[in-house]
Amino acid sequence: MEGLTWAEADETRRTTAVLLEGVSDVAAVREIALRQGVDLERVSLVDLGGVTNVRRVLLQILAVTPSAEILGLCDAGEARFVMRALEAAGRPVDHEQELPSHGFFVCRADLEEELIRALGAGRTVQVIESLGLGAKLLTLQQQPAWQGRPLEEQLHRFCGVASGRKELLAGALASELRPGEEPEPLRLLVERLTRV
Structure with a gap:
């Protein structure tokens, strides 16, 4: 196990x-x-x-x-x-x-970056929002250090910043991959x- x-x-x-x-x-x-x-x-x-x-x-x-x-x-x-x-x-x-x-x-x-690239930024955001984490992503995007940065970088930071969130999102992002993606x-x- x-x-x-x-x-x-x-x-x-x-x-x-x-x-x-x-x-x-x-x-x-x-x-x-x-x-x-x-x-x-x-x-x-x-x-x-x-x-x-x-x-x-x-x-x-x-x-x-x-x-x-x-x-x-x-x-x-x-x-x-x-x-x-x-x-x-x-x-x-x-x-x-x-x-x-x-x-x-x-x-x-890292694997999070690989999953984001495979899904694309738009689908990754959809997964985040479906988990009720859209507001938290918006909070990160409004932080001065992350404003204006490419969306993929913001998503990578968001998906990798908190251990519980990392596990939740990794499984959820992987589950959204279509066969061959x-x-x-x-x-x-x-x-x-x-x-x-």
Whole structure:
């Protein structure tokens, strides 16, 4: 189950761990995986609580279940943490471009930015308003630091600023994606999960 450490989960049924930076990434991956028919009884969506924990969590998982398949998402600016973790686990990666062949798929800025780009600004605003958060978005847009900034930047800030909101919006934005609209890193990860 999501939220458990690998050691607390039932390893007799879980063969794949998906390492995700936080709860918002877990929500988005869960939404798309369920829609694609992935058996989440065999997959553990692991909330790292921040990418800097990836080495520790990866090594813990492999200590308990050496044969576990390890997959994940990471942001381009934080790929180095994943590469160091894989090296510590005896799975060295020479270049960031090789991460997908090791099961890690790289988002340009982060998953929220990928979801906003995939949906477009207009549809993203519609999702925010449907959740009753339109007034809060307007408040952010009226702040001097955000006035006049491109709508995509405002949306990215809004979707990533509060942890509870991040999780809610990530799942909601992912649920609005039509088949074939999934951002490439998310699509490739879920395609890999359909084969476990």
